[in-house]
Amino acid sequence: MFVRVGMVALSLVLGTGCRDESASPTKAPETAPSAAPPASAALTPSRVESAAPSPAAPSLPALPSRKVPSKTLADGSLLGEFSFERAAGDEGMAWLAAEDACVAAGKHLCTATQWQAACEADPAISAVETWTLTPERDAGFFVRGGGVGCGRKTVAPGAQASPFRAGACCTPAxxxxxxxxxxxxxxxxxxxxxxxxxxxxxxxxxxxxxxxxxxxxxxxxxxxxxxxxxxxxxxxxxxxxxxxxxxxxxxxxxxxxxxxxxxxxxxxxxxxxxxxxxxxxxxxxxxxxxxxxxxxxxxxxxxxx
Missing domain, CATH: 3.10.450.50 (Nuclear Transport Factor 2; Chain: A,)
Structure with a gap:
């Protein structure tokens, strides 16, 4: 629903955290300090060769374009048919970059309403945390998914990028x-x-x-x-x-x-x-x-x- 407040006179979101709107706040787990190894445990050349590097964050699975049929929502409103797609390589983007990628494909980031309908049609969509187009009232944007089922909803600042967050694109509805x-x-x-x-x-x-x-x-x-x-x-x-x-x-x-x-x-x-x-x-x-x-x-x- 694109508007302009500046256009009301027709002259026509950002911290670093992400808060969960569907569960009570919990304290982030603290990382225990790693103890320094004793001198006798210093790595020998052979042990250096066998030490494996930290694995890189895996690429998130792409979801090919699929039609989400029109449906009557829980509030009685009618949502029209639209297409939903998550392209490969769309993880790790801030909100604006994710939206620009969708616009370049002739679509837009799915609204929170569209994401919910798409997830109900295919619950596998919920596995990946996903930006939506919908702003939260105070700051940030609604983020959906990243758990089991279609109920998880969090809010993240638009400038915050995560390698585990994607940006699904939808056609207008x-x-x-x-x-x-x-x-x-x-x-x-x-x-x-x-x-x-x-x-x-x-x-x-x-x-x-x-x-x-x-x-x-x-x-x-x-x-x-x-x-x-x-x-x-x-x-x-x-x-x-x-x-x-x-x-x-x-x-x-x-x-x-x-x-x-x-x-x-x-x-x-x-x-x-x-x-x-x-x-x-x-x-x-x-x-x-x-x-x-x-x-x-x-x-x-x-x-x-």
Whole structure:
């Protein structure tokens, strides 16, 4: 769910530890100091030759691309189908490098929601600790896996790299929820948001023309369609790393049925910073044209990962 807090005015995580969110804190085991060998035990040349070097950390197993079918999540929301893949050599990367590797492959780091769905489809995924795209509210990013079963969840600073942590890549999919909205309609609404996301991430402002209504409110001001396109053209030119990923959207339809609203958790990146915000889209019913885009809430302010 990619947003911009800086863009609320449309001017559009880091220690070294990793804390476990699924278990009570435990003290890290202390390493006992190694005793120096007595002089009589000094290595002889033959013993030096037989001393084996410390083994290097093993490469983590790759997981070829596989489809994760659409499903209804525990909270009742509908998550669309997506592909999940973990490439060879993706271990030992900090969050940003892992995300860049996924973007280069035409995907993004799996959100925490996508990782959970993929793990439930194939529990073997849980064996490897994996970065997700989803930021934690205060600092760092959610890390999933690294144990038995799909329940382990920790948080790690984005700058922290581990040879035992990988970075799985997913194609776009969001979880769609909506009270009294039929599943078929929810899927259509989610597709509209994902189509918009794909266009934003292509950073071609002219392609947004078909998404905007004749008049559209862009954060703080109402603009003509051409003016709204110009705003994004400026932003795309200024921030070459601009990206947005919607993790879940809560849809609602007012009594007049003239519009529908999508309140989406969006993970945004621009100018070397990453944020997590609530973006509210108002679409025209029928045409699906975007009439308004605002950021009514911030889950985590933009900061360097």
């Amino acid at each position: 969001l979880a769609a929820a909506g009270r009294d909205i039929q599943p078929a309609m929810l899927r259509a609404m989610a597709k509209n948001v994902l189509d918009l996301e794909r266009t934003l991430n292509a950073r071609r402002a002219s392609a947004l023309t078909g998404f905007f209504d004749e008049r559209v409110r862009v954060f703080l001001k109402e603009k003509s369609r051409a003016e709204a396109v110009a705003v994004f053209e400026y932003e795309f030119g200024k921030y070459e790393d601009y990206a947005a990923v919607h993790e879940l959207c809560d849809f609602s339809v007012p009594a007049d049925n003239e519009t529908y609203t999508a309140d989406c958790r969006k993970i945004s990146r621009f100018g070397g910073k990453v944020g997590h915000v609530l973006t509210r889209y108002v679409f025209v019913a029928g045409s699906g044209k975007l009439r308004s885009i605002t950021d009514p809430a911030i889950y985590r302010a933009f900061a360097e990962p």
